[in-house]
């Protein structure tokens with residue numbers, strides 16, 4: 001494997017959480033770079049159903065059947081080169097004392113089990129030299145006030161990523177995760193937030209702003225590209241300097 005000047009070679013990818021935010025931006029960038037992709041989401045994706053080179057799988061990533069369907073759909077398109085595990089949920093913010101066990105179970109079912117199931121079913125069929133990019137968070141590396149469960153789930157994604165990277169390395173398969181700061185998507189709720197809150201979030205990042213989903217997708221595609229051919233087992237912040245303080 002050699003780094004190349006090209007940003008991406010046309011191959012086949014699976015993207016979860018493809019209906020919104022970072023996942024949707026990944027699908028767009030993959031399409032621009034000529035990759036075929038399977039777009040997975042729990043919500044319907046009518047805008048993608050007719051898109052060239054895209055197959056849609058509707059399902060909950062926490063269900064094993066969704067992972068099986070997604071990988072089967074990818075193999076119809078060709079050899080599987082890349083998986084982007086982007087689907088995630090936050091659960092209600094608040095102190096641990098207010099946590100409902102159902103919220104805990106939901107957050108872990110989507111963020112951790114969903115990621116693990118897709119990796120479980122992708123690895124055996126992935127081409128040697130393939131690559132997996134999981135989605136952690138800046139609060140997957142440090143704590144987040146009023147986000148104990150979400151933060152714990154994203155720390156779990158880091159541990160899963162590093163461990164699978166070790167297991168998959170003999171086949172040349174690279175497994176990494178991204179740790180974004182605040183991103184302007186429906187999940188962060190910035191669009192409906194007050195100007196004061198938006199400024200507060202922006203100033204939490206040394207670059208003085210939060211990210212756009214395309215910026216996180218660009219980092220994900222770089223990690224998956226051959227330009228990152230000696231990078232595996234990393235939890236890479238894409239956070240405008242948030243974790244550098």
Ligand SMILES: NC(=O)c1ccc[n+]([C@@H]2O[C@H](COP(=O)([O-])OP(=O)(O)OC[C@H]3O[C@@H](n4cnc5c(N)ncnc54)[C@H](O)[C@@H]3O)[C@@H](O)[C@H]2O)c1
Nearest residue numbers: 017019020021022041042060061087088137182183185187
């Ligand atoms: N937005 C941020 O500030 C931020 C920061 C750090 C990390 N992240 C992580 O990035 C990822 C994407 O977040 P986003 O901001 O684009 O969120 P988003 O809410 O805009 O999009 C998430 C997508 O995942 C889908 N989804 C949710 N549960 C699912 C399930 N069980 N099965 C299949 N699909 C499901 C949703 O329908 C949605 O389309 C998440 O893992 C999130 O934790 C987001």
